[in-house]
Amino acid sequence: MEQMSFSEFISDYNTLYKEGNRLYHRLAKHFGLSDTAFWILYSLEESNTALTQTELCSTLCLSKQTINSALKILANEGYILLEAPHHKSRSKYISLTPSGRELTKRTIDPIFCLEERAYEGLSETERKTLLTLIHRYLNLLCCAAQPILTGCRQEGPVSNAD
Numbered sequence: 001m002e003q004m005s006f007s008e009f010i011s012d013y014n015t016l017y018k019e020g021n022r023l024y025h026r027l028a029k030h031f032g033l034s035d036t037a038f039w040i041l042y043s044l045e046e047s048n049t050a051l052t053q054t055e056l057c058s059t060l061c062l063s064k065q066t067i068n069s070a071l072k073i074l075a076n077e078g079y080i081l082l083e084a085p086h087h088k089s090r091s092k093y094i095s096l097t098p099s100g101r102e103l104t105k106r107t108i109d110p111i112f113c114l115e116e117r118a119y120e121g122l123s124e125t126e127r128k129t130l131l132t133l134i135h136r137y138l139n140l141l142c143c144a145a146q147p148i149l150t151g152c153r154q155e156g157p158v159s160n161a162d
Helices: 006-030 035-047 053-060 064-076 098-120 124-149
Strands: 080-083 093-096
Touching (some): 006 035, 035 053, 035 064, 064 080
Antiparallel strands (some): 080 093
16 A cells, blocks of 8 residues: 655645635535524533523634624524523523524434434444544644644643543
């Protein structure tokens, strides 16, 4: 078997990454949602608990402004509630309203079903190998990025699945 060059690897990797993003974009669009609104609803449904805007920003790797814009739209449409905790924190907890729960049943739950079908198409060994390799690659990438990011605020290490 011929060894893959770096340019072949990075081209294939980036293409696969973008194809995954394109698929989720098409699914969000199919349901009449912006990408950010889709991922907010997805995250709320996946976590099954209220989240703060900071948690959403961290989870989705999106800016506070991007998240805030989508939250305003979702709140105005009656899909989410923004509630301040009792201890007067500036952070507000974001949760689904009954209408938001209905929306996620129609939009996000079918996505979870698609993802589960894809998951079931992989053997247990393939599932573990896929996750292990993605974790390993991201850890190596983070280490390689350290000289560039030195002095920059770090989000913390990617977990190691080796």
